[in-house]
Amino acid sequence: MRWWITIALVVGVSGVLLGGGGRASAVTPGAEPPSRQAAEVREQDIAFYTARTARDPYGARDRAMLAALYLDRSRATGSEGDVRRAETLARASLGTRHARNDGAAAVLTSALMAQHRFPEAYDLTAARLAADSTDAITRATLGEIALELGRYAEADRLFGTLALLRHTGAVGPRYARWLELSGRSGEARELLTSLRDSLAAGFRTTPDQLAWFDLRLGELAAHHGRPDLARAAFERALSSLPEDPRVLVALGTLELRTGHPARARDLGTRALGQRLDPAALILLAEAAEAVGDSAAAEQHARALEVAVSQAGSGFHRAWGLFLLDHGQRIAELRARATAGLSSRHDVHGLDLAAWAAFRAGDTAAAAPLVAEALSRGVEDATLLYHGGRIALAVGDTATARRRLKEALAVDPAFHHRQAAEARSLLAALGHR
Secondary structure: OOOHHHHHHHHHHHHHHHOOOOOOOOOOOOOOOHHHHHHHHHHHHHHHHHHHHHHOOOOHHHHHHHHHHHHHHHHHHOOHHHHHHHHHHHHHHHHHOOOOOHHHHHHHHHHHHHOOOHHHHHHHHHHHHHHOOOOHHHHHHHHHHHHHHOOHHHHHHHHHOOHHHOOOOOOHHHHHHHHHHOOOHHHHHHHHHHHHHHHHOOOOOOHHHHHHHHHHHHHHHHOOOOHHHHHHHHHHHHHHOOOOHHHHHHHHHHHHHOOOHHHHHHHHHHHHHHOOOHHHHHHHHHHHHHOOOHHHHHHHHHHHHHHHHHHOOOOOHHHHHHHHHOOOOHHHHHHHHHHHOOOOOOHHHHHHHHHHHHHOOOHHHHHHHHHHHHOOOOOOHHHHHHHHHHHHHOOOHHHHHHHHHHHHHHOOOOOOOHHHHHHHHHHHOOOO
8 A cells, every 4th residue: 555655744743743842853964874864863752752751641742743753663664563653642642632733633644544544544534624624734635545445536626626735745745646546647747746856955855755755756657658767766765765665666676577587686685674575575476486486486475475464454455466466365355355345445446356356257247347447547557457358358359459558558567477468468459
Protein backbone atom coordinates (compact mmCIF):
# COMPACT_ATOMS: atom_id res chain seq x y z
CA MET A 1 0.00 0.00 0.00
CA ARG A 2 1.12 3.54 -0.74
CA TRP A 3 1.39 4.86 2.83
CA TRP A 4 4.77 6.59 2.63
CA ILE A 5 2.97 9.74 1.50
CA THR A 6 1.13 9.88 4.80
CA ILE A 7 4.20 9.10 6.86
CA ALA A 8 6.34 11.66 5.03
CA LEU A 9 3.82 14.39 5.70
CA VAL A 10 3.70 13.51 9.37
CA VAL A 11 7.30 14.66 9.58
CA GLY A 12 5.86 18.10 8.98
CA VAL A 13 3.60 17.61 12.00
CA SER A 14 6.71 17.13 14.13
CA GLY A 15 8.02 20.46 12.92
CA VAL A 16 4.76 22.21 13.81
CA LEU A 17 4.70 20.67 17.28
CA LEU A 18 8.33 21.60 17.91
CA GLY A 19 7.87 25.11 16.62
CA GLY A 20 6.28 26.29 19.86
CA GLY A 21 9.48 26.10 21.87
CA GLY A 22 10.08 22.40 22.45
CA ARG A 23 13.25 20.46 21.98
CA ALA A 24 15.12 21.56 18.85
CA SER A 25 16.10 18.76 16.50
CA ALA A 26 17.69 20.46 13.54
CA VAL A 27 20.47 18.42 11.97
CA THR A 28 23.84 20.10 11.67
CA PRO A 29 25.71 19.20 8.47
CA GLY A 30 28.69 16.99 9.16
CA ALA A 31 30.67 14.03 7.98
CA GLU A 32 28.02 11.39 8.69
CA PRO A 33 25.31 10.56 6.14
CA PRO A 34 22.14 12.64 6.67
CA SER A 35 19.98 9.54 7.18
CA ARG A 36 22.19 8.40 10.08
CA GLN A 37 22.23 11.88 11.60
CA ALA A 38 18.45 12.12 11.36
CA ALA A 39 18.00 8.70 12.94
CA GLU A 40 20.29 9.57 15.83
CA VAL A 41 18.52 12.87 16.46
CA ARG A 42 15.15 11.11 16.30
CA GLU A 43 16.27 8.60 18.95
CA GLN A 44 17.40 11.45 21.19
CA ASP A 45 14.06 13.16 20.72
CA ILE A 46 12.16 9.94 21.50
CA ALA A 47 14.11 9.58 24.74
CA PHE A 48 13.51 13.23 25.60
CA TYR A 49 9.73 13.11 25.08
CA THR A 50 9.42 9.70 26.71
CA ALA A 51 10.90 11.19 29.86
CA ARG A 52 8.59 14.21 29.68
CA THR A 53 5.46 12.09 29.27
CA ALA A 54 6.53 9.92 32.21
CA ARG A 55 6.74 13.01 34.42
CA ASP A 56 3.48 14.54 33.19
CA PRO A 57 0.54 12.13 32.78
CA TYR A 58 -1.60 14.90 31.22
CA GLY A 59 0.86 16.36 28.71
CA ALA A 60 -1.15 16.30 25.47
CA ARG A 61 1.43 18.12 23.39
CA ASP A 62 4.33 15.92 24.49
CA ARG A 63 2.32 12.78 23.70
CA ALA A 64 1.44 14.11 20.28
CA MET A 65 5.09 14.88 19.63
CA LEU A 66 6.20 11.42 20.75
CA ALA A 67 3.49 9.82 18.60
CA ALA A 68 4.78 11.71 15.55
CA LEU A 69 8.34 10.58 16.25
CA TYR A 70 7.32 6.93 16.54
CA LEU A 71 5.37 7.18 13.30
CA ASP A 72 8.36 8.76 11.58
CA ARG A 73 10.59 5.95 12.84
CA SER A 74 8.14 3.33 11.57
CA ARG A 75 8.56 4.72 8.08
CA ALA A 76 12.27 4.18 8.27
CA THR A 77 12.23 0.79 9.99
CA GLY A 78 8.89 -0.75 8.99
CA SER A 79 8.11 -1.36 12.67
CA GLU A 80 4.48 -2.29 13.26
CA GLY A 81 5.08 -1.77 16.96
CA ASP A 82 6.00 1.88 16.38
CA VAL A 83 2.80 2.42 14.41
CA ARG A 84 0.75 1.00 17.27
CA ARG A 85 2.68 3.12 19.78
CA ALA A 86 1.94 6.19 17.69
CA GLU A 87 -1.76 5.33 17.64
CA THR A 88 -1.89 4.79 21.41
CA LEU A 89 -0.06 8.04 22.19
CA ALA A 90 -2.14 10.07 19.74
CA ARG A 91 -5.35 8.75 21.29
CA ALA A 92 -4.03 9.57 24.76
CA SER A 93 -3.17 13.09 23.63
CA LEU A 94 -6.65 13.59 22.17
CA GLY A 95 -8.19 12.14 25.32
CA THR A 96 -6.47 14.80 27.38
CA ARG A 97 -7.06 17.68 24.98
CA HIS A 98 -9.45 17.20 22.09
CA ALA A 99 -9.83 20.83 21.01
CA ARG A 100 -6.98 22.56 19.18
CA ASN A 101 -4.98 19.34 18.95
CA ASP A 102 -4.73 18.92 15.19
CA GLY A 103 -1.24 17.46 15.40
CA ALA A 104 -2.40 14.46 17.42
CA ALA A 105 -5.44 14.00 15.16
CA ALA A 106 -3.21 14.02 12.07
CA VAL A 107 -0.85 11.44 13.57
CA LEU A 108 -3.76 9.21 14.60
CA THR A 109 -5.19 9.38 11.08
CA SER A 110 -1.82 8.47 9.57
CA ALA A 111 -1.34 5.59 12.02
CA LEU A 112 -4.74 4.17 11.10
CA MET A 113 -3.94 4.44 7.40
CA ALA A 114 -0.57 2.76 7.93
CA GLN A 115 -2.50 -0.18 9.38
CA HIS A 116 -4.95 -0.19 6.46
CA ARG A 117 -7.78 0.80 8.78
CA PHE A 118 -9.22 3.17 6.23
CA PRO A 119 -12.86 3.20 7.40
CA GLU A 120 -11.76 4.31 10.88
CA ALA A 121 -9.46 6.94 9.39
CA TYR A 122 -12.31 8.14 7.20
CA ASP A 123 -14.73 8.55 10.12
CA LEU A 124 -12.14 10.43 12.18
CA THR A 125 -11.24 12.78 9.33
CA ALA A 126 -14.84 13.36 8.28
CA ALA A 127 -15.65 14.42 11.85
CA ARG A 128 -12.73 16.85 11.82
CA LEU A 129 -13.87 18.33 8.53
CA ALA A 130 -17.42 18.68 9.82
CA ALA A 131 -16.04 20.65 12.77
CA ASP A 132 -14.04 22.95 10.48
CA SER A 133 -15.05 22.85 6.83
CA THR A 134 -12.43 25.50 5.93
CA ASP A 135 -9.44 23.28 6.79
CA ALA A 136 -7.86 22.48 3.41
CA ILE A 137 -5.43 19.89 4.80
CA THR A 138 -8.23 17.92 6.43
CA ARG A 139 -10.22 18.13 3.21
CA ALA A 140 -7.27 16.80 1.20
CA THR A 141 -6.69 14.04 3.77
CA LEU A 142 -10.33 12.97 3.52
CA GLY A 143 -9.96 12.94 -0.26
CA GLU A 144 -6.86 10.76 0.04
CA ILE A 145 -8.71 8.27 2.24
CA ALA A 146 -11.69 8.31 -0.14
CA LEU A 147 -9.33 7.29 -2.94
CA GLU A 148 -8.08 4.35 -0.89
CA LEU A 149 -11.66 3.27 -0.19
CA GLY A 150 -12.67 3.60 -3.84
CA ARG A 151 -15.11 6.44 -3.13
CA TYR A 152 -14.07 8.22 -6.28
CA ALA A 153 -17.06 10.50 -6.71
CA GLU A 154 -16.51 11.87 -3.21
CA ALA A 155 -12.76 12.22 -3.84
CA ASP A 156 -13.47 14.10 -7.07
CA ARG A 157 -15.76 16.49 -5.21
CA LEU A 158 -13.26 17.09 -2.40
CA PHE A 159 -10.23 17.63 -4.63
CA GLY A 160 -12.28 19.71 -7.04
CA THR A 161 -12.49 22.38 -4.34
CA LEU A 162 -8.71 22.39 -3.78
CA ALA A 163 -7.39 23.33 -7.21
CA LEU A 164 -6.22 26.75 -6.09
CA LEU A 165 -4.31 25.20 -3.16
CA ARG A 166 -2.65 22.37 -5.07
CA HIS A 167 0.78 24.01 -4.89
CA THR A 168 0.82 24.06 -1.08
CA GLY A 169 2.97 21.50 0.68
CA ALA A 170 0.37 19.49 2.58
CA VAL A 171 -2.29 19.52 -0.14
CA GLY A 172 -0.12 19.11 -3.25
CA PRO A 173 1.08 15.48 -2.88
CA ARG A 174 -2.44 14.27 -2.17
CA TYR A 175 -3.80 16.30 -5.06
CA ALA A 176 -1.16 14.75 -7.34
CA ARG A 177 -2.23 11.28 -6.30
CA TRP A 178 -5.81 12.16 -7.21
CA LEU A 179 -4.63 13.38 -10.62
CA GLU A 180 -2.76 10.13 -11.18
CA LEU A 181 -5.76 7.98 -10.29
CA SER A 182 -7.90 10.13 -12.57
CA GLY A 183 -5.77 9.31 -15.61
CA ARG A 184 -3.90 12.64 -15.53
CA SER A 185 -0.39 11.42 -14.76
CA GLY A 186 1.28 14.18 -16.76
CA GLU A 187 -0.34 16.83 -14.61
CA ALA A 188 0.59 14.86 -11.49
CA ARG A 189 4.23 14.77 -12.56
CA GLU A 190 4.29 18.52 -13.27
CA LEU A 191 2.78 19.30 -9.88
CA LEU A 192 5.19 17.05 -7.99
CA THR A 193 8.15 18.53 -9.88
CA SER A 194 7.05 22.03 -8.94
CA LEU A 195 6.59 21.09 -5.30
CA ARG A 196 9.95 19.33 -5.19
CA ASP A 197 11.77 22.29 -6.73
CA SER A 198 10.17 24.67 -4.23
CA LEU A 199 11.26 22.46 -1.35
CA ALA A 200 14.81 22.14 -2.68
CA ALA A 201 15.11 25.93 -2.81
CA GLY A 202 13.56 26.38 0.62
CA PHE A 203 14.94 26.55 4.13
CA ARG A 204 15.37 23.56 6.49
CA THR A 205 14.10 21.00 3.99
CA THR A 206 14.90 17.53 5.30
CA PRO A 207 16.48 14.75 3.21
CA ASP A 208 13.36 12.64 3.80
CA GLN A 209 11.13 15.22 2.15
CA LEU A 210 13.26 15.51 -0.98
CA ALA A 211 13.72 11.75 -1.18
CA TRP A 212 9.98 11.20 -1.01
CA PHE A 213 9.33 13.54 -3.94
CA ASP A 214 12.13 11.96 -5.96
CA LEU A 215 10.72 8.50 -5.27
CA ARG A 216 7.25 9.53 -6.42
CA LEU A 217 8.61 11.23 -9.53
CA GLY A 218 10.69 8.15 -10.29
CA GLU A 219 7.68 5.87 -9.91
CA LEU A 220 5.61 8.01 -12.25
CA ALA A 221 8.38 8.02 -14.86
CA ALA A 222 8.99 4.28 -14.50
CA HIS A 223 5.30 3.49 -14.90
CA HIS A 224 5.04 5.59 -18.05
CA GLY A 225 7.89 4.30 -20.15
CA ARG A 226 10.66 6.73 -19.13
CA PRO A 227 13.34 4.61 -17.43
CA ASP A 228 15.91 7.35 -17.97
CA LEU A 229 13.95 9.89 -15.95
CA ALA A 230 13.04 7.26 -13.38
CA ARG A 231 16.65 6.19 -12.82
CA ALA A 232 17.75 9.82 -12.41
CA ALA A 233 14.99 10.47 -9.86
CA PHE A 234 15.76 7.33 -7.87
CA GLU A 235 19.46 8.16 -7.80
CA ARG A 236 18.65 11.66 -6.52
CA ALA A 237 16.58 10.06 -3.78
CA LEU A 238 19.48 7.78 -2.84
CA SER A 239 21.80 10.78 -2.66
CA SER A 240 19.50 12.08 0.09
CA LEU A 241 18.86 8.73 1.79
CA PRO A 242 21.55 6.29 0.59
CA GLU A 243 20.06 3.11 2.08
CA ASP A 244 16.34 3.79 2.05
CA PRO A 245 14.75 0.39 1.31
CA ARG A 246 11.81 1.79 -0.67
CA VAL A 247 14.07 3.67 -3.05
CA LEU A 248 16.40 0.68 -3.39
CA VAL A 249 13.48 -1.59 -4.27
CA ALA A 250 12.07 0.92 -6.74
CA LEU A 251 15.41 1.24 -8.51
CA GLY A 252 15.92 -2.53 -8.39
CA THR A 253 12.51 -3.12 -9.97
CA LEU A 254 13.41 -0.69 -12.73
CA GLU A 255 16.70 -2.52 -13.33
CA LEU A 256 14.87 -5.85 -13.52
CA ARG A 257 12.32 -4.55 -16.00
CA THR A 258 15.01 -3.05 -18.21
CA GLY A 259 17.01 -6.27 -18.42
CA HIS A 260 19.52 -5.99 -15.58
CA PRO A 261 18.62 -8.75 -13.09
CA ALA A 262 22.07 -8.81 -11.47
CA ARG A 263 21.79 -5.15 -10.55
CA ALA A 264 18.26 -5.80 -9.32
CA ARG A 265 19.50 -8.54 -6.99
CA ASP A 266 22.22 -6.29 -5.59
CA LEU A 267 19.72 -3.52 -4.85
CA GLY A 268 17.19 -5.95 -3.37
CA THR A 269 19.87 -7.40 -1.09
CA ARG A 270 20.80 -3.90 0.10
CA ALA A 271 17.14 -3.14 0.83
CA LEU A 272 16.71 -6.40 2.71
CA GLY A 273 19.75 -5.50 4.80
CA GLN A 274 17.76 -2.58 6.20
CA ARG A 275 14.67 -4.58 7.19
CA LEU A 276 12.56 -7.64 6.39
CA ASP A 277 10.57 -6.05 3.58
CA PRO A 278 8.06 -8.01 1.44
CA ALA A 279 8.72 -5.74 -1.54
CA ALA A 280 12.45 -6.48 -1.41
CA LEU A 281 11.79 -10.22 -1.21
CA ILE A 282 9.44 -10.08 -4.20
CA LEU A 283 12.16 -8.25 -6.15
CA LEU A 284 14.78 -10.83 -5.16
CA ALA A 285 12.54 -13.77 -6.04
CA GLU A 286 11.72 -12.32 -9.46
CA ALA A 287 15.35 -11.39 -10.15
CA ALA A 288 16.39 -14.96 -9.29
CA GLU A 289 13.73 -16.30 -11.64
CA ALA A 290 14.99 -14.03 -14.40
CA VAL A 291 18.47 -15.60 -14.25
CA GLY A 292 17.15 -19.13 -13.84
CA ASP A 293 18.11 -19.55 -10.19
CA SER A 294 15.04 -21.50 -9.08
CA ALA A 295 16.52 -22.47 -5.71
CA ALA A 296 17.12 -18.85 -4.72
CA ALA A 297 13.70 -17.85 -6.04
CA GLU A 298 12.06 -20.49 -3.85
CA GLN A 299 14.10 -19.43 -0.84
CA HIS A 300 13.01 -15.80 -1.23
CA ALA A 301 9.41 -16.87 -1.75
CA ARG A 302 9.45 -18.77 1.55
CA ALA A 303 10.94 -15.76 3.32
CA LEU A 304 8.23 -13.62 1.75
CA GLU A 305 5.58 -15.72 3.48
CA VAL A 306 7.25 -15.01 6.83
CA ALA A 307 7.54 -11.28 6.15
CA VAL A 308 3.90 -10.95 5.12
CA SER A 309 2.72 -12.94 8.13
CA GLN A 310 4.59 -10.54 10.41
CA ALA A 311 3.42 -7.35 8.70
CA GLY A 312 -0.02 -7.32 10.30
CA SER A 313 -1.28 -4.33 8.26
CA GLY A 314 -4.05 -5.90 6.26
CA PHE A 315 -3.86 -7.84 3.02
CA HIS A 316 -0.55 -7.32 1.18
CA ARG A 317 -1.70 -6.86 -2.41
CA ALA A 318 1.70 -7.14 -4.08
CA TRP A 319 2.18 -10.49 -2.33
CA GLY A 320 -1.23 -11.56 -3.60
CA LEU A 321 -0.37 -10.69 -7.19
CA PHE A 322 2.99 -12.46 -6.85
CA LEU A 323 1.28 -15.67 -5.74
CA LEU A 324 -1.42 -15.43 -8.40
CA ASP A 325 1.20 -14.94 -11.11
CA HIS A 326 2.82 -18.14 -9.88
CA GLY A 327 -0.46 -20.07 -9.67
CA GLN A 328 -0.38 -20.49 -5.90
CA ARG A 329 -3.18 -20.34 -3.31
CA ILE A 330 -5.61 -19.08 -5.90
CA ALA A 331 -8.85 -20.00 -4.12
CA GLU A 332 -7.69 -18.43 -0.84
CA LEU A 333 -6.52 -15.24 -2.54
CA ARG A 334 -9.71 -14.94 -4.54
CA ALA A 335 -11.80 -15.20 -1.38
CA ARG A 336 -9.69 -12.58 0.40
CA ALA A 337 -9.63 -10.18 -2.54
CA THR A 338 -13.38 -10.46 -3.05
CA ALA A 339 -14.09 -9.95 0.64
CA GLY A 340 -11.84 -6.91 0.69
CA LEU A 341 -14.00 -5.12 -1.87
CA SER A 342 -16.78 -4.77 0.70
CA SER A 343 -14.76 -2.15 2.59
CA ARG A 344 -12.15 -1.00 0.05
CA HIS A 345 -13.66 -0.87 -3.42
CA ASP A 346 -10.79 0.85 -5.21
CA VAL A 347 -9.19 0.35 -8.62
CA HIS A 348 -6.37 -1.90 -7.46
CA GLY A 349 -8.63 -3.96 -5.25
CA LEU A 350 -10.93 -4.57 -8.22
CA ASP A 351 -7.93 -5.52 -10.35
CA LEU A 352 -6.71 -8.01 -7.76
CA ALA A 353 -10.16 -9.60 -7.45
CA ALA A 354 -10.46 -9.77 -11.24
CA TRP A 355 -7.03 -11.36 -11.68
CA ALA A 356 -7.77 -13.90 -8.94
CA ALA A 357 -11.05 -14.84 -10.64
CA PHE A 358 -9.23 -15.16 -13.96
CA ARG A 359 -6.54 -17.38 -12.47
CA ALA A 360 -9.30 -19.50 -10.94
CA GLY A 361 -10.78 -19.98 -14.41
CA ASP A 362 -13.89 -17.88 -13.74
CA THR A 363 -13.52 -15.45 -16.63
CA ALA A 364 -17.21 -14.54 -16.55
CA ALA A 365 -16.74 -13.08 -13.06
CA ALA A 366 -13.37 -11.53 -13.90
CA ALA A 367 -14.58 -9.52 -16.91
CA PRO A 368 -16.96 -7.07 -15.14
CA LEU A 369 -14.50 -6.57 -12.28
CA VAL A 370 -11.64 -5.54 -14.54
CA ALA A 371 -13.98 -3.43 -16.67
CA GLU A 372 -15.00 -1.50 -13.56
CA ALA A 373 -11.34 -1.06 -12.56
CA LEU A 374 -10.47 0.30 -16.01
CA SER A 375 -13.48 2.62 -16.14
CA ARG A 376 -11.63 5.10 -13.95
CA GLY A 377 -9.13 5.72 -16.75
CA VAL A 378 -6.04 4.98 -14.66
CA GLU A 379 -2.89 4.73 -16.77
CA ASP A 380 -1.66 1.46 -15.29
CA ALA A 381 0.03 -0.98 -17.65
CA THR A 382 -0.39 -4.00 -15.38
CA LEU A 383 -4.12 -3.33 -15.00
CA LEU A 384 -4.46 -2.96 -18.78
CA TYR A 385 -2.52 -6.18 -19.33
CA HIS A 386 -4.83 -8.01 -16.96
CA GLY A 387 -7.78 -6.51 -18.79
CA GLY A 388 -6.40 -7.68 -22.12
CA ARG A 389 -5.81 -11.22 -20.89
CA ILE A 390 -9.31 -11.41 -19.44
CA ALA A 391 -10.94 -9.99 -22.58
CA LEU A 392 -9.09 -12.56 -24.69
CA ALA A 393 -10.27 -15.35 -22.38
CA VAL A 394 -13.92 -14.37 -22.88
CA GLY A 395 -13.46 -14.16 -26.66
CA ASP A 396 -13.45 -10.36 -27.08
CA THR A 397 -10.39 -10.13 -29.29
CA ALA A 398 -10.97 -6.50 -30.28
CA THR A 399 -10.97 -5.36 -26.64
CA ALA A 400 -8.04 -7.63 -25.86
CA ARG A 401 -5.99 -6.15 -28.68
CA ARG A 402 -6.84 -2.59 -27.63
CA ARG A 403 -6.00 -3.12 -23.97
CA LEU A 404 -2.72 -4.90 -24.65
CA LYS A 405 -1.64 -2.14 -27.03
CA GLU A 406 -2.54 0.45 -24.41
CA ALA A 407 -0.54 -1.41 -21.75
CA LEU A 408 2.59 -1.36 -23.88
CA ALA A 409 1.98 2.26 -24.86
CA VAL A 410 1.84 3.30 -21.20
CA ASP A 411 5.01 1.35 -20.32
CA PRO A 412 6.77 -0.97 -22.78
CA ALA A 413 8.67 -2.58 -19.88
CA PHE A 414 5.93 -2.71 -17.24
CA HIS A 415 6.95 -6.20 -16.08
CA HIS A 416 10.08 -8.27 -16.62
CA ARG A 417 8.01 -11.14 -18.04
CA GLN A 418 4.46 -9.95 -18.76
CA ALA A 419 5.48 -7.19 -21.17
CA ALA A 420 6.97 -9.83 -23.49
CA GLU A 421 3.84 -11.93 -23.07
CA ALA A 422 1.73 -8.95 -24.12
CA ARG A 423 3.78 -8.57 -27.30
CA SER A 424 3.44 -12.27 -28.07
CA LEU A 425 -0.32 -12.11 -27.60
CA LEU A 426 -0.57 -9.10 -29.89
CA ALA A 427 1.46 -10.89 -32.54
CA ALA A 428 -0.88 -13.88 -32.29
CA LEU A 429 -3.85 -11.53 -32.66
CA GLY A 430 -2.43 -10.11 -35.85
CA HIS A 431 -1.06 -6.85 -34.46
CA ARG A 432 1.29 -4.98 -36.74
